[in-house]
Amino acid sequence: MSANGSHFVSLQGVTKRFDDLEVLxxxxxxVGEHEVVCLIGASGSGKSxxxxxxxxxxxxxxxxxxxxxxxITGTKVDVNRLRQKIGIVFQSYNLFPHMxxxxxxxxxxxxxxxxxxxxxxxxxxALLRQIGLEDKADEFPDRLSGGQQQRVAxxxxxxxxxxxxxxxxxTSALDPQLIGEVLELVRELAxxxxxxxxxxxxxxFAREVANKVCFLDAGVIHEEGPPNQIFSSPREERTRxxxxxxxxxxxx
Amino acid sequence: MGHFLHExxxxxxxxxxxxxxxxxxxxxxxxxxxxxxxxxxxALLLAIVRGLPGRAAxxxxxxxxVYTDVFRGTPLILVLFMVQGFAxxxxxxxxxxxxxxxxxxxxxxxxxxxxxxxxxxGIESVHPSQRMAARSLGLSYLQAMRYVVLPQAIRRVVPxxxxxxxxxxxxxxxxxxxxxxxxVAQAGFYSSNFANYAxxxxxxxxxxxxxIPLARFTDQIIRQRERRERGxxx
Numbered sequence: 001m002s003a004n005g006s007h008f009v010s011l012q013g014v015t016k017r018f019d020d021l022e023v024l025x026x027x028x029x030x031v032g033e034h035e036v037v038c039l040i041g042a043s044g045s046g047k048s049x050x051x052x053x054x055x056x057x058x059x060x061x062x063x064x065x066x067x068x069x070x071x072i073t074g075t076k077v078d079v080n081r082l083r084q085k086i087g088i089v090f091q092s093y094n095l096f097p098h099m100x101x102x103x104x105x106x107x108x109x110x111x112x113x114x115x116x117x118x119x120x121x122x123x124x125x126a127l128l129r130q131i132g133l134e135d136k137a138d139e140f141p142d143r144l145s146g147g148q149q150q151r152v153a154x155x156x157x158x159x160x161x162x163x164x165x166x167x168x169x170x171t172s173a174l175d176p177q178l179i180g181e182v183l184e185l186v187r188e189l190a191x192x193x194x195x196x197x198x199x200x201x202x203x204x205f206a207r208e209v210a211n212k213v214c215f216l217d218a219g220v221i222h223e224e225g226p227p228n229q230i231f232s233s234p235r236e237e238r239t240r241x242x243x244x245x246x247x248x249x250x251x252x
Numbered sequence: 253m254g255h256f257l258h259e260x261x262x263x264x265x266x267x268x269x270x271x272x273x274x275x276x277x278x279x280x281x282x283x284x285x286x287x288x289x290x291x292x293x294x295a296l297l298l299a300i301v302r303g304l305p306g307r308a309a310x311x312x313x314x315x316x317x318v319y320t321d322v323f324r325g326t327p328l329i330l331v332l333f334m335v336q337g338f339a340x341x342x343x344x345x346x347x348x349x350x351x352x353x354x355x356x357x358x359x360x361x362x363x364x365x366x367x368x369x370x371x372x373x374g375i376e377s378v379h380p381s382q383r384m385a386a387r388s389l390g391l392s393y394l395q396a397m398r399y400v401v402l403p404q405a406i407r408r409v410v411p412x413x414x415x416x417x418x419x420x421x422x423x424x425x426x427x428x429x430x431x432x433x434x435x436v437a438q439a440g441f442y443s444s445n446f447a448n449y450a451x452x453x454x455x456x457x458x459x460x461x462x463x464i465p466l467a468r469f470t471d472q473i474i475r476q477r478e479r480r481e482r483g484x485x486x
Contacts, residue, residue: 055388084390094385098403107399108389140480160390 006069008033008195009054009164013063016049016219023049024219026063031212034193038206038227041216042242047199048091050216051166054197055088068163084112087157088166091173093149095141095156101128102137105156113160120159127155131185147178151185158189165189167198203246207231215239259449269442269451276438277458283352283424283434287359288417295364299371300397316368323365328426332358336430355427363420370412374405407477414470418463425459435459 009031016024023046031037039047052058054065056072056079065073072082095104105124109115115123128134131151133144141149150170157165167186171179183205190196190209200206206213207227214224215236223236234240301309302316323331335358339346346353378401386396406413428437435455442451 057384057388080390080392082390083388086388088388090381090385092381094381096382096385096400096404098407107386108391111395111399112390112392156389 006033007031007066008035008068009197010066011050011054011063012065014050014053014060014065015062016046016053016058017061022219024053024060027219027221029214029221029224031195031197033195035211036190036194036196036198036209037212037214038210039197039199039214039216040201040203040206040230040242045216046219047216048168051088051168051197051199054164055083055086055166057088080112084108084160085162086164086166087154087160087162089150089153089157089168089170091169093141093146093153093173095149095153097141100138100140101133101144101152104141104152105159108156108160124155124159127158128152131155145178146174147181150174150178150182154182154185154189163195165194165196167196167200169199169201171200171202201246203231203243215242217242260453262448262450265442265446265448265450266454268446269439269454272442273435273438273451273454273458276433277435277455279352279432279434280421280424280459281462283355283359283427283432284421287356287363287424288420290356290360291363291367291420292413294360295367296371296402298364298368299375302368302372303375305393320365320368323361324369326362328358328362328423329429331362332426332430334358335361351427351430351432354430355424355432358427359420359423363416363423366416366419367413370409370416371405373412374409375401377408378404410470410474414466417466421462422459425455 007030009029011027011029014024014027014029015022027046027050029037029050039050041047049058053060054067056077060073063073064071067082068085070082071077095101096107099107102121102124105127106117106120109120109123110117125134125137128137131154133148133151133155136144136148136152141152144152154165154167154170170186171182174182179202183202186196186198186205187209198206198210210227212224213227213230214221215230215234215238216222217238223230223234223239230239231243234243298316298319301312302320304313332355335354336348336351339350339354340348346357382400382404383396386400387393391399424434425436428434428440433441435458436452439451439455443449
């Protein structure tokens with residue numbers, strides 16, 4: 001945990017507008033190295049936008065974001081280099097359909113990091129072996145199941161050696177029986193000490209894997225704390241309402 | 253009826269016209285290959301420029317818009333006359349005698365404007381999440397374009413590209429107006445020498461036979477790729 005104040009990720013007053021709609025209002029969030037933070041909240045509460053802002057896929061309108069001791073929201077930031085340190089995985093996998101699994105995984109190491117093809121492929125195969133998909137290396141994404149595709153997407157994001165992973169509702173598009181294999185991979189990453197910020201609807205998973213849970217509603221973090229406190233004795237009325245609705249839907 | 257058949261399909265004239273028209277048709281082939289090569293490259297560059305983000309690129313985007321508007325709107329035959337006229341000013345090593353070059357320039361000017369739009373449609377058809385995924389991995393804008401967006405975009409526009417390619421093949425016949433003796437000019441010579449139109453039929457057949465194999469070839473490429481990338485035939 002980050003009691004010493006050296007946060008790996010630090011957001012201060014982050015505000016994001018889309019035209020007239022303010023989707024994030026002054027978000028403050030600190031994530032220590034090796035910490036796993038889960039963002040929960042209804043769709044449209046700003047979870048995805050928040051993750052995209054940390055990866056500079058969205059430009060923020062106010063506030064600052066620092067990653068690994070470096071302010072990334074200034075003007076003189078090497079966006080491409082920063083993104084190599086931050087992996088992001090999307091709900092819809094976003095694998096490149098015209099490339100094989102191996103090509104998907106080696107693209108960034110080869111073109112962005114300048115690693116030789118043979119080295120990049122060796123590394124990619126090793127990563128694929130770890131997730132049991134080495135035999136799919138030469139397949140195109142369309143031939144894989146959703147769970148397999150999402151695991152490849154995670155490996156693709158890991159291939160540049162990021163120090164922070166952002167997971168954006170990565171199981172939301174999956175059939176229920178495929179969710180487990182993806183969460184198992186995330187669990188392993190957490191066990192290996194990967195710093196992660198995870199937007200998720202899987203409450204029991206959040207409870208199990210998170211060091212800290214943040215409840216977002218309408219672009220504001222209404223409550224944050226250790227998972228046991230958030231899920232067992234939420235202080236805020238809105239958090240209670242949200243969790244009650246989730247419980248009704250049978251997702252807890 | 254017999255008269256018609258004799259004028260357009262007389263076997264004697266047909267056979268006699270073939271070598272002469274073929275002689276001209278070789279020029280159409282050269283015009284087509286050279287012009288198409290330039291068009292495919294220049295139009296792609298222009299399409300990329302027209303999609304560049306940011307305020308700094310605004311003048312380039314605007315120039316691209318003006319270019320496509322002007323040359324898509326001007327009839328090729330007019331552009332041919334104007335290029336030929338421009339050539340007589342002897343800029344850039346052109347002259348009234350560099351007919352082949354002048355013809356290629358006019359074809360490239362007009363068809364680049366069309367093909368740019370085809371490429372642009374292809375680029376825009378690739379879902380933004382693909383570019384976002386590429387950028388999120390640390391690839392630059394141009395790298396994302398080159399390795400992720402363009403390969404998918406170009407694959408999708410192969411059929412419309414072919415369509416414009418066929419149009420270009422046929423429009424090479426128009427350069428006859430600046431005095432290049434290609435297939436149609438040769439057929440014209442033949443018909444005025446022998447008072448028979450069979451030579452035009454010959455020229456038509458040459459053009460038709462050029463496009464058919466190309467169309468089949470493209471169909472095949474598309475099918476092969478589909479099969480390779482999808483689990484089963486859809």
